[in-house]
Amino acid sequence: MTTVLLLIVSYLLGSIPAGLWIGKIFFKKNLHEFGSGNTGTTNTFRILGKKAGLVVFFFDLLKGTVAVLLPSLFxxxxxxxxxxxxxxxxGHTFSIFDHFHGGKAVATSAGVLLGYNPLFLLLLVVVFVIMLYLFSMISLSSISAxxxxxxxxxxxxxxxxILHHYDLIFTLIVLALATIIISRHASNISRIRKHVESVVPWGLNLSKQHKI
Structure with missing residues (x-):
């Protein structure tokens, strides 16, 4: 029974749509109606600003970390x-509090890795930053990581x-997380191919996407 309850709590924790609620409560904006329509970190940064974006990023990150640590606590x-x-x-991707809509799972997946294998996450962060500098796209950086x-x-x-032995569970979970992240970026991949993907005002933008 405890295991089932913890699984439900983990899902519900992940389901908390921080970007959506912060936008509605403090900015009177529904993120679904602006930008990409996504409620995750990137769209929050673009629509609500840096402070709100940072709050959402750390909240979404910690959702994954806390969920990984919950079983040990109990x-x-x-x-x-x-x-x-x-x-x-x-929960983050298919939130029960947001009609089963949600973010693209990047920050929360990073939180899962932070709670389980921080060194592996660090490598992925380095990859993310390098790709962001070269191509100026959050989406491509996330997919690359x-x-x-x-x-x-x-x-x-x-x-x-970094990984000293093969771990079937870790491999399967990483496969699941990567599949979710890449599939949730399908529309971004289409825009990248057309050179119309949004970029951040940093980096080289080597693929010459149109800037926001």
Missing amino acids: HNTALPVLVFGLCAVL AIVALVGVAIFPAFSF
């Missing part, structure tokens, strides 16, 4: 902790680099 070992993290990501995560769980253990 001394529950019935399931791998990453399963609870995945529930939080599913997801791809590197997939490659990492497949290859790194063979060389004992």
Whole structure:
């Protein structure tokens, strides 16, 4: 029973649509009606500003981290902790508080990795920052980090680099998280191909997308 309750709590925690609620309460704006219509960190930055964006980013990040830590707090070992993290990501992506809409799972997935393997996350952050500098796109940086995560769980253990052994559960969860992130960026991938994806005012914008 405790395990089921913790899974539900993890999902509900992930479901909290911080960007949507902050926009409505403090800015009288529904993020679904502005920009990309997404309620995650990137659209919050664009529509509500840096302060609100940072609050949403850290909140969404911590949703994943707290979900991973919950089983340990209650001394529950019935399931791998990453399963609870995945529930939080599913909640974030398909929020029961937002008609099963949600964000693109990047920050919350990062939070899951922060709670389970911070060093692996650090590598992905480096990849994210490098890609952001080169191409100035949050979307492409997120997709690239997801791809590197997939490659990492497949290859790194063979060389004992960051991951020292193959972990089936970790591999499956990373596969699930990466699949969610990449699939949620389908429209961004289409815009990137057409060179009309939004970019941030930083970096080289090597693919010459149109700036916002």
